[in-house]
Amino acid sequence: MNYLITDNTAPAVPLAAIPEVDYATLYEDLAAKLADARYHAAHYFALPDGDRLRFILVLLDDRTGRILLASHAMEYYDENPLPSLTARHAQMHPFEREIAERYGVRFDAMPWPKPLRFPFDRYDRSSTMDNYPFYAMEGGSLHEVNVGPIHAGIIEPGAFRFICNGEQVLHLEIALGYQHRGVEHEFAATQNRLRQICLAESVAGDSAVAHATAFAEAVEKLSERRCPAALDRERAIALELERMAMQIADTGALSMDVGYQLGQVACEALRTMTINTTQAWCGNRFGKGLIRPHGTDHPLTAAKTAMIRRNVAEIARRYDEVRRDIESSPTLLARFEQCGIVPAGEMLRIGGVGQAARASGAARDIRATHPWGAYAAGPRYEPVLRTEGDVMARLAVRSREVARSAALIERLAAEADAAREAGEAPCPPPDYRAAAAPSSLAVGLVEGWRGETCHVVVTDAEGRIAACRVKDPSLHNWLALALAVRGEGISDFPVCNKSFNLSYCGHDL
Numbered sequence: 001m002n003y004l005i006t007d008n009t010a011p012a013v014p015l016a017a018i019p020e021v022d023y024a025t026l027y028e029d030l031a032a033k034l035a036d037a038r039y040h041a042a043h044y045f046a047l048p049d050g051d052r053l054r055f056i057l058v059l060l061d062d063r064t065g066r067i068l069l070a071s072h073a074m075e076y077y078d079e080n081p082l083p084s085l086t087a088r089h090a091q092m093h094p095f096e097r098e099i100a101e102r103y104g105v106r107f108d109a110m111p112w113p114k115p116l117r118f119p120f121d122r123y124d125r126s127s128t129m130d131n132y133p134f135y136a137m138e139g140g141s142l143h144e145v146n147v148g149p150i151h152a153g154i155i156e157p158g159a160f161r162f163i164c165n166g167e168q169v170l171h172l173e174i175a176l177g178y179q180h181r182g183v184e185h186e187f188a189a190t191q192n193r194l195r196q197i198c199l200a201e202s203v204a205g206d207s208a209v210a211h212a213t214a215f216a217e218a219v220e221k222l223s224e225r226r227c228p229a230a231l232d233r234e235r236a237i238a239l240e241l242e243r244m245a246m247q248i249a250d251t252g253a254l255s256m257d258v259g260y261q262l263g264q265v266a267c268e269a270l271r272t273m274t275i276n277t278t279q280a281w282c283g284n285r286f287g288k289g290l291i292r293p294h295g296t297d298h299p300l301t302a303a304k305t306a307m308i309r310r311n312v313a314e315i316a317r318r319y320d321e322v323r324r325d326i327e328s329s330p331t332l333l334a335r336f337e338q339c340g341i342v343p344a345g346e347m348l349r350i351g352g353v354g355q356a357a358r359a360s361g362a363a364r365d366i367r368a369t370h371p372w373g374a375y376a377a378g379p380r381y382e383p384v385l386r387t388e389g390d391v392m393a394r395l396a397v398r399s400r401e402v403a404r405s406a407a408l409i410e411r412l413a414a415e416a417d418a419a420r421e422a423g424e425a426p427c428p429p430p431d432y433r434a435a436a437a438p439s440s441l442a443v444g445l446v447e448g449w450r451g452e453t454c455h456v457v458v459t460d461a462e463g464r465i466a467a468c469r470v471k472d473p474s475l476h477n478w479l480a481l482a483l484a485v486r487g488e489g490i491s492d493f494p495v496c497n498k499s500f501n502l503s504y505c506g507h508d509l
Contacts, residue, residue, distance in 0.1 A: 003059070003068040008370040012222045012442035013069065015458065018056070023072045027083055030057065030070075034089040037348050038063040040364070042445060042454045044095035045469045046103055051076050053103060058443055058456060062369040067443060074105070081106035091351025094475050101127070117508055118177035121185065132175050134161050141165050145490060149178050156504035160493075167489045172482045179508040187457075187468035193219065193293060193432035196465065200455065201288050204472055204506035209235075209242040210448025212291035214455040215468070217372065218444030219293050222436035222459060227294070230419065231427045232373035233412045234300055237308065238278070238290055240405040240412075243449040244312070245274040246501075247355075247398040247405075248319055253498045254395055255326070258335045266322050270315050277311045280304070292430035299427040300416055309413045316406035323399040336392035340484035340496035343389055350483070351476040354451020356500055359397045360389035366447035374412060381408075391499040436463040450474060450503065472506030 002019040033039045043058040052073050059068040074082070084107035085092040096107050097116040104123035107113065115127050129149075136144075142165055149157035157178035163171040186199055200215035201208040213235055220227060227235075252267025275285035282290040282298040290298055300308075326332050342352070344361040357364045365383040367375045375381055384400045386393035420426075436459050444455040451473030460466040477500055484496045 003070050006067045006069065006443075007065055008067060008366070008372040008443070008445050009376055010221070011224045012218075012437050012440040012459075014437070015439050015441055018069045018071050018441065020054070020071045020073060023055075023074070023082055026057065026070055026072050027085060030059070030085060031088045033059065034085075034091065037362075040348075040351055041091060041095065042067070042443070042452065043456050043469060043471050044092065044099075045456070046099045046105065047458065047467055048076065049073065053105070055099070056441070056456070056458075058454070060370060060445075062364065065370050067370065067445070069441070076103075079106070081108035083108050084110040086110055086112065090349050090479075091476065093350075093479075115177065118180065119509075120180055120182050129159075129175070129178065132159070134175070135163075135171060135173050137163050137170065139165075142170070149175075156508075158504050162485075162490055162493075164490055167491070169485045169488055169490050169493070172485050172493075174478050174482055176478070176504060176507050179505060181505070181508060183509040184468055184470060188465055191464050193434075194430075196468075197292055198288075201291065203470055203509070204474075204503045205286060206246055207242070207448045207450060207453065207472070207503065207506065209238045209287040209291060210446055210450075210453045211455070211470070211472075212287075213239060214444035214446045214448075214453045215457070216291050216293045216444070217446065218442040218455045218457040218468075219434075219436065219465075221442035221444070222440055222457060222463075223294070223434040224437065225294060225434065227373065228425070228427065229374075229377065230299070230416065230424055231296060232377065233416050234296060234427060235291060236374035237300075237409050237412050238281075238287055239446065239448070240409050241274060241278050241308075241312075242287055244315065244402050244405045244409075245271050245278070246449045247402050248274060248315075250398055250498065250501050251319075251322065251326075251395065253501065254336070254391070254495065257495050257498050258332060260326070260329070260332060263322055263326060266318070270319050270322075273311060273315055277308055277315075280307060292432075294431035294434055295428040297430060300413075302417065302420060305413050305416055309410060312406050312409050316403055319399070319402050323402075326395070326399075333392065335495070336395060336499075337388075337390060339391045339492055340394075340488060340499060341388070341390045342480050342484050344387065346483055347389070347480060350479045352480045353476055354448075354473045355384075355397045355401060356394055356477050356480055357451065358383055359386045359393035361385060361387040364452065366445055366452055370445055372446065378411070391495055394499040436465070438463040448473065450501075450506075451477070470509055472503055472509075474502040474504075474506045477502055478507065 046053045046055045054073045057070045087109045145162040147160040149159045159175040201212035203211040249271045255263030279285040347360040367381040454471040456469045458467045
């Protein structure tokens with residue numbers, strides 16, 4: 001089968017250049033490729049194209065760094081079902097569910113044909129949260145426990161239904177889609193690039209830098225203008241600061257859940273120090289306003305670079321003390337080890353990404369497999385891996401990524417200082433009016449702190465954004481959480497949940 005082959009540093013591609021094949025051909029070829037762990041789907045979606053739907057596949061080859069693009073099409077109101085790829089590979093389930101929900105496409109033998117998000121423009125308006133088809137089991141010893149959608153904490157809505165035998169969880173189903181935000185629709189509703197980048201950084205507030213970077217990379221590819229090295233470095237520093245802040249925050253949250261107050265308060269202080277560093281750089285603790293297309297309003301100065309290097313070194317030193325305390329505490333180890341295990345095979349099967357996948361031994365990290373910007377220009381990034389797949393492994397990956405991020409920030413900041421002294425020009429201001437290639441597609445693919453963050457941007461014949469399809473890493477990893485609690489006591493759910501810390505709003509686009 002023919003694919004258009006590109007990579008994460010190449011410019012946008014014309015839509016007409018993406019091979020269009022019959023579905024049977026794509027089905028067999030993709031089913032064969034996904035049986036090999038080197039491949040996984042970054043995105044698969046449908047777009048209206050006149051009186052038909054055109055389906056776009058973005059397939060990643062993690063061994064070679066290639067991005068493979070292919071497509072197929074069907075008449076808009078064709079009622080003949082398509083054979084379900086999910087029936088062969090579970091990682092395709094959110095993509096097929098989204099296509100079915102949005103456009104009414106039926107997938108034959110789809111094992112989990114349920115709503116995904118309840119978008120405002122869904123095909124079947126009778127499909128509502130009130131009639132969500134939760135899975136049920138029968139048995140005199142079984143009972144159901146419902147949690148949400150409104151939770152006791154200040155968090156976003158989501159419904160969790162446990163089927164238990166006594167205290168043991170046999171099955172957990174997670175129903176999301178309560179927020180009805182229409183984020184993807186809004187990208188095409190405005191052609192104001194500043195509004196679009198502000199929208200991107202609001203997809204998931206704790207991943208503002210990751211989503212803004214993914215969108216900025218995509219629109220820059222559409223303009224076929226390469227970013228200066230200084231801008232690539234600054235974006236990588238911002239991504240690693242965001243990663244440090246959230247990994248430290250999650251360490252504190254896990255400490256709180258098991259009553260380890262010292263770890264909780266120490267991490268709260270260090271997380272505050274980290275996000276205050278970002279605020280001192282750009283004026284916002286979460287990095288909003290920092291990432292802009294083709295430039296920045298907050299170029300790093302010598303003084304700001306020195307401040308970042310100083311703060312990051314202190315944060316890493318103090319956090320390492322917390323890590324050592326946790327890893328030497330028998331009480332904490334007894335609570336975290338062998339709890340919430342997701343084996344590597346299951347994580348690969350469902351398309352798991354990010355630090356959760358790496359904690360199960362699945363080496364999925366865009367910085368290493370599909371590098372871009374400063375990650376492509378520098379030494380190859382070596383992902384942090386564990387194989388146990390339990391809560392402790394997910395915490396261990398987080399803690400070691402804090403140290404890895406601190407070292408990476410130090411290297412990039414030192415390079416920035418050296419380049420500045422050699423006369424390198426500062427980063428340019430943003431350019432919101434750069435022309436985009438018409439009838440083209442660009443993939444913005446970055447490694448956020450949760451994992452693989454993907455924005456696919458498509459333009460119309462005038463170069464305007466016609467569609468933006470967003471994938472937050474939580475889209476796949478919510479199922480990993482459901483698998484993690486199978487066979488565990490229901491009281492283990494809060495600890496398992498914190499060890500993933502997934503995004504509701506990143507899912508509910």
